[in-house]
Amino acid sequence: MNIEDLLSHNVNLPEIKSAVSWASGIEENMWRLWSLAQSDDKRTSSNALWTMTHLPVSDSEWLSSLRDQITSMLLKESDTGKKRMLLQILRRQDFNKDDLRTDLLDFCMSKINSECEPYAIRCFSLYVAFNMCRHYPELVDELDEHLDILEENIMTLSPGVRSALRQTKTNISKLRKNDYGRNQNRRNKTDA
Numbered sequence: 001m002n003i004e005d006l007l008s009h010n011v012n013l014p015e016i017k018s019a020v021s022w023a024s025g026i027e028e029n030m031w032r033l034w035s036l037a038q039s040d041d042k043r044t045s046s047n048a049l050w051t052m053t054h055l056p057v058s059d060s061e062w063l064s065s066l067r068d069q070i071t072s073m074l075l076k077e078s079d080t081g082k083k084r085m086l087l088q089i090l091r092r093q094d095f096n097k098d099d100l101r102t103d104l105l106d107f108c109m110s111k112i113n114s115e116c117e118p119y120a121i122r123c124f125s126l127y128v129a130f131n132m133c134r135h136y137p138e139l140v141d142e143l144d145e146h147l148d149i150l151e152e153n154i155m156t157l158s159p160g161v162r163s164a165l166r167q168t169k170t171n172i173s174k175l176r177k178n179d180y181g182r183n184q185n186r187r188n189k190t191d192a
Contacts (some may be wrong), residue, residue, distance in 0.1 A: 003029075007036055007047040019051040030055075030062055034069075042079065049085040064093050071104045080118055087124035097135040105132050105139070112146045119157075123164040130168050134175055144172055 001022045006015060023029040036048035055063060063070075067090070074086040090104075111117050111125035126147075133139035150157070150165055157165070 003032060004036065004044070007051070008041060008044045010043075011047050011050075016047070016051050016054055019047075020054045020056075023051065024056055024059055027062070030059065034066060038073070046079070046081055046085070049082055049089075053085050053088045060092065063089060067093060067099070068101070071101055075103060075107055080121065084118065084120045084124065087121060087128055091124050091127045091131070093131070095131045095135075100132055100135070105129060108132075109143070109146060113149050119161050123160050126161075126164045126168055130171060134171075137179065140172055140175060143168075147172075 001018070003019060003022060006019060011019075019033070023033045033048050033051060036044055037052060039045045039048065052063070070086055070089055074083060074090070077083050077086065087108075108125040108129035111121055112129065114122065117125075129143055129146075133143045147165060147169055150161070151169075154162060154165070
C-alpha cells in the first residue's frame, strides 16, 4: 500500500480502516503514519491523524509513547479539525500521577467553557482534563468549578457536551466517594 498517496487525497472511512490495518501492530508502519501526521500538507496530516484515532487498543502503548509530541503538536495547532483529533487520541490515554503536563491541563481547562470553541473540542478537553486531574483532589475541585459554570448554561449546550458534563460529574462523584472511603478506613486503622 502506498500510504502517502492514499492519505494525500480525500478519503472515506473504509479507506481509513484500510490504513489502520496497514499500520496497526507494525511499528515501522506506525512510525511512518506519525511522520505523515506531521506533514506540512494539511490533507495528508489530517488523514494520518484520522487514521490514528481509529488505531485499536492494542496500539495504545505506542500512542502513549507519543504523548509529549502529540501534546506539543496540539498546543501549536490552529486547525480545529486537527485539534479535535489530537484531543481524541489523548482522551483514550491513561494519565498517571506523574504524567501531568500543566500546559496541556491549562489548555483543556481554558477550552471547557469557551463558547468560541467547537463542541467536540470542549468535550474532549473535558475528558482529558479529568484524566489528568483525577490524581489530585485540588485539581478535581478546580475542574468541578469549571463544570459548575458549564452547568449554568446546560440548556444551550449540545447533547455531546451535556453527556460529557454528566459523565465527568459522575466520575468526580465516584472518585470522591472512593477517596472518602479510603480516608475513613485509614482513620479507623489509626484510631484502633
